[in-house]
Amino acid sequence: MAKAEDAGINRRDFLKNAAAGAAVLATPHVAPARPTETNLAKNPPPMSREAEVETPAPVEVLTEERSGSDFMIDVLKSLNIEYVCSNPGSSFRGLQESLINYGGNKNPEFITCMHEESSVAMAHGYFKIEGRPLGVFAHGTVGLQHAAMAIYNAYCDRVPVLIIGGNILDATKRMPPVEWAHSVQDAAAFLRDFTKWDDCPVSLQHFAESAVRAYKTAMTPPMMPVLLIADAELQENPIRADLKLRVPSMVLPAPPQGESGAVLETARLLVAAENPVIVVDRTAHNAAGMAMIVELAETLQAAVIDRGGRMNLPSRHPLNQTRRAYQEISNADVILGLEVNDFWGTVHSFRDQMERTSQLIAKPDAKRISIGAGGQLYKANYQDFQRYPELDLDIAADAQATLPSLIEAVKKQLDANSKSALQARGARFASARLQSLQSDREAATYAWDASPISTARLCAELWAQIKDEDWSLVSSVVNFVSNWPLKLWDFNKYHQFIGNSGGYGIGYNAPASVGAALANRKYGRLSVNIQCDGDLMYAPGVLWTAAHHRIPLLTVMHNNRAYHQETMQVQIMADRHSRGIDRAKIGTAIDDPDINYAKLAQGLGHYAEGPITDPKDLRPALQRAIAVVKKGEQALLDVHTQPR
Amino acid sequence: MNTQPYNRSAGSKEVEHKQQKRFVKGWSVLVACLIAILATSSPAFPQQTTKLGDSQNGKAVYEKLGCTQCHGAQGEGVSGAGSNAGVPRIASTRLSFTDFLQQVRKPKGQMPPFSTEKVSDTDLTDVYTYLQSLKPASEQPVSTASASKGERLYRDYGCYECHGFQGQGSSSTGGARLGPPRIPFSAFVSYIRQPTGEMPPYTAKVVSDEDATEIYNFLRSIPPPPPLKSIPLLNQ
Numbered sequence: 001m002a003k004a005e006d007a008g009i010n011r012r013d014f015l016k017n018a019a020a021g022a023a024v025l026a027t028p029h030v031a032p033a034r035p036t037e038t039n040l041a042k043n044p045p046p047m048s049r050e051a052e053v054e055t056p057a058p059v060e061v062l063t064e065e066r067s068g069s070d071f072m073i074d075v076l077k078s079l080n081i082e083y084v085c086s087n088p089g090s091s092f093r094g095l096q097e098s099l100i101n102y103g104g105n106k107n108p109e110f111i112t113c114m115h116e117e118s119s120v121a122m123a124h125g126y127f128k129i130e131g132r133p134l135g136v137f138a139h140g141t142v143g144l145q146h147a148a149m150a151i152y153n154a155y156c157d158r159v160p161v162l163i164i165g166g167n168i169l170d171a172t173k174r175m176p177p178v179e180w181a182h183s184v185q186d187a188a189a190f191l192r193d194f195t196k197w198d199d200c201p202v203s204l205q206h207f208a209e210s211a212v213r214a215y216k217t218a219m220t221p222p223m224m225p226v227l228l229i230a231d232a233e234l235q236e237n238p239i240r241a242d243l244k245l246r247v248p249s250m251v252l253p254a255p256p257q258g259e260s261g262a263v264l265e266t267a268r269l270l271v272a273a274e275n276p277v278i279v280v281d282r283t284a285h286n287a288a289g290m291a292m293i294v295e296l297a298e299t300l301q302a303a304v305i306d307r308g309g310r311m312n313l314p315s316r317h318p319l320n321q322t323r324r325a326y327q328e329i330s331n332a333d334v335i336l337g338l339e340v341n342d343f344w345g346t347v348h349s350f351r352d353q354m355e356r357t358s359q360l361i362a363k364p365d366a367k368r369i370s371i372g373a374g375g376q377l378y379k380a381n382y383q384d385f386q387r388y389p390e391l392d393l394d395i396a397a398d399a400q401a402t403l404p405s406l407i408e409a410v411k412k413q414l415d416a417n418s419k420s421a422l423q424a425r426g427a428r429f430a431s432a433r434l435q436s437l438q439s440d441r442e443a444a445t446y447a448w449d450a451s452p453i454s455t456a457r458l459c460a461e462l463w464a465q466i467k468d469e470d471w472s473l474v475s476s477v478v479n480f481v482s483n484w485p486l487k488l489w490d491f492n493k494y495h496q497f498i499g500n501s502g503g504y505g506i507g508y509n510a511p512a513s514v515g516a517a518l519a520n521r522k523y524g525r526l527s528v529n530i531q532c533d534g535d536l537m538y539a540p541g542v543l544w545t546a547a548h549h550r551i552p553l554l555t556v557m558h559n560n561r562a563y564h565q566e567t568m569q570v571q572i573m574a575d576r577h578s579r580g581i582d583r584a585k586i587g588t589a590i591d592d593p594d595i596n597y598a599k600l601a602q603g604l605g606h607y608a609e610g611p612i613t614d615p616k617d618l619r620p621a622l623q624r625a626i627a628v629v630k631k632g633e634q635a636l637l638d639v640h641t642q643p644r
Numbered sequence: 645m646n647t648q649p650y651n652r653s654a655g656s657k658e659v660e661h662k663q664q665k666r667f668v669k670g671w672s673v674l675v676a677c678l679i680a681i682l683a684t685s686s687p688a689f690p691q692q693t694t695k696l697g698d699s700q701n702g703k704a705v706y707e708k709l710g711c712t713q714c715h716g717a718q719g720e721g722v723s724g725a726g727s728n729a730g731v732p733r734i735a736s737t738r739l740s741f742t743d744f745l746q747q748v749r750k751p752k753g754q755m756p757p758f759s760t761e762k763v764s765d766t767d768l769t770d771v772y773t774y775l776q777s778l779k780p781a782s783e784q785p786v787s788t789a790s791a792s793k794g795e796r797l798y799r800d801y802g803c804y805e806c807h808g809f810q811g812q813g814s815s816s817t818g819g820a821r822l823g824p825p826r827i828p829f830s831a832f833v834s835y836i837r838q839p840t841g842e843m844p845p846y847t848a849k850v851v852s853d854e855d856a857t858e859i860y861n862f863l864r865s866i867p868p869p870p871p872l873k874s875i876p877l878l879n880q
Binding site for chain 2: 351352353438441442443444445446447448449450452454455456460461463464467479480481482483487488564567568571572575576578579580581582584585642643644
């Protein structure tokens with residue numbers, strides 16, 4: 001409950017009362033006849049007797065030194081929020097003005113977005129590179145509704161975002177008609193299923209403590225978005241001179257580690273196993289996490305299957321057996337999942353025909369161990385928690401935080417005599433990895449000169465141009481190009497891959513790439529985005545955001561001119577009914593007319609070329625575009641590609 | 645509260661259970677052995693074309709042992725998508741007979757070992773010979789008209805959605821590499837009618853045998869890709 005002394009002076013009440021008082025003094029109870037404009041000019045009305053003899057009405061106070069939103073910005077600065085992504089809105093006008101003037105528009109800096117979904121997805125992509133959250137300002141009603149899909153993606157992907165929604169809770173302070181339509185009793189209600197925590201502070205000190213709590217909550221594994229409602233009255237009312245406000249100190253909690261006995265047992269099983277397999281997904285939070293995954297794998301000489309939620313393991317590491325996942329999972333006697341979102345799907349295959357069937361691909365007696373915090377805080381309504389996995393050991397802890405003790409336990413339990421066996425196992429994997437690479441390269445030769453351009457050719461040409469740069473693939477759609485980057489490129493640094501969207505909500509990739517590129521900017525990295533056409537068209541305005549804020553970014557369109565996944569889905573149904581598939585493109589094709597992404601991008605401030613249809617034209621176009629990006633600008637190449 | 649079981653899950657579980665039971669019992673034991681064989685196959689394995697046994701008996705043994713359940717009637721295999729690698733194509737096998745035998749007896753992968761009590765070396769020799777016989781259609785050239793018509797049909801029927809415009813396949817759709825085809829026409833048409841993997845079935849009502857022939861001819865007309873060594877971009 002708000003304390004009266006915390007509430008500050010109510011500006012709107014003050015103005016309203018002052019105006020009302022003046023009105024009472026200055027006008028009779030019976031309203032005079034309404035003067036016309038002509039009459040006023042010719043015959044100004046005489047002063048009333050009361051007005052002539054009474055004390056003049058007080059002058060309206062229309063300015064103030066500081067308002068609550070200044071203090072809110074102080075709080076955000078204390079959290080070291082680097083940017084706030086936002087599409088402007090009146091319910092947080094106080095915050096916005098305080099940020100750009102009082103806060104100097106720096107730490108945080110206001111990033112102008114053209115859709116709230118873009119704001120949140122940018123924050124999502126930024127976190128994947130930088131490892132800390134961005135702020136997002138949005139209307140508590142229409143803004144958060146726009147943002148909802150991106151918030152769901154971040155929730156599924158266990159990514160923290162600090163969202164601040166504006167609202168006017170006091171019904172007497174809402175200006176009709178828009179502010180009524182943009183006000184809400186419980187702004188967080190419809191997001192509560194896929195945010196970790198929310199609050200609606202009623203005083204400035206309450207705001208400060210809740211903001212710090214929100215940040216801590218979001219950043220504690222399992223990380224998720226959090227929402228704070230900043231009431232417009234609280235933002236805009238002056239801070240009373242005698243009000244003592246304080247920004248609370250903040251320390252992030254140590255992440256939860258695995259129970260020591262369970263960790264020892266895990267180590268024992270791994271060391272005793274003939275074919276241990278490590279499966280990683282949303283595992284590494286940063287480069288240190290990646291190094292520990294490598295250390296564990298090398299200590300055991302165990303195969304690692306990377307499900308791609310984060311940058312976990314160098315793509316060409318000899319123990320990276322992701323391309324041979326089926327063989328390794330089916331051959332394993334111990335399977336250790338580290339923050340694996342879908343353990344059931346890791347050990348089963350699933351067939352989508354008339355009768356949907358599944359089959360266990362792991363050995364029935366293979367030991368299954370899970371270490372993860374990601375699955376410890378799911379909600380009931382949305383089903384992203386996947387099918388129930390049967391496990392032999394389930395350790396509720398952050399995997400990266402548990403890795404040091406697990407590695408130590410494994411090293412202690414390893415017998416010196418096992419060295420030669422481990423070496424032999426490692427040699428087998430090294431050989432298999434080389435074979436996979438060779439096989440992938442062979443596969444890439446097919447349709448090499450085709451038009452539309454094969455996705456293999458596109459990715460090989462792109463790799464040739466960036467491999468000697470400090471590059472970062474800020475794209476989450478590698479699966480839509482048949483995973484060619486992961487097959488052909490040498491990923492070996494944490495910032496080179498940002499994983500996937502989490503909730504598979506389309507429209508994520510374009511803004512996430514801009515957010516990740518924003519994080520890369522200060523390090524001078526070359527951010528490269530392979531961009532699906534359908535995804536970009538959800539909210540292409542984010543290209544303007546990149547240009548406006550001088551975020552260097554190379555976008556290469558994977559323009560297959562269709563919602564291709566959905567085309568295949570309709571085909572499946574049409575085939576099932578033997579109705580012919582010639583109409584399967586109705587509702588799924590993005591052609592007639594083909595969208596000219598080069599012109600679109602040019603209109604949004606990018607250097608752009610295309611459509612490129614001849615693979616021989618790719619190399620020079622890429623070279624020109626990269627030269628532009630290296631100058632700190634944005635470039636887009638529209639490439640007509642094969643479906644996948 | 646709804647206490648009715650969710651049919652699809654229940655059905656899936658039942659099938660899963662049955663499949664596991666059958667899996668352990670053994671008819672598909674050989675099938676999985678063959679999975680392992682092809683899973684480890686690569687162009688590095690030497691081609692062996694020598695006829696070692698009786699192809700007709702090999703076909704009978706292949707069918708009797710239920711290899712068709714996973715590998716299809718013509719050894720065409722099953723494409724998988726994502727982490728599901730599917731079942732390898734085994735027609736025509738590129739393993740040497742020694743490697744083939746080794747993999748069947750002591751497989752790596754999903755299936756348990758397959759002993760001499762279940763299938764003799766002689767029968768495996770015949771199976772191997774049968775698998776070798778499952779080669780693509782004759783080397784007769786495809787007419788330009790037929791290839792052109794086949795290409796149009798290939799596009800019209802949306803084959804390219806999963807397999808690419810030149811039949812190059814895709815690991816993300818699970819569409820197998822088709823061009824140039826590595827299985828005989830009979831296997832090709834058999835598979836599109838009754839696919840064992842994720843591919844939707846194309847009945848004769850949708851794709852006639854004549855149209856399937858033209859599509860197959862188009863796939864045959866696709867030239868082999870350039871040698872890997874000739875593409876510097878793929879060697880870095």
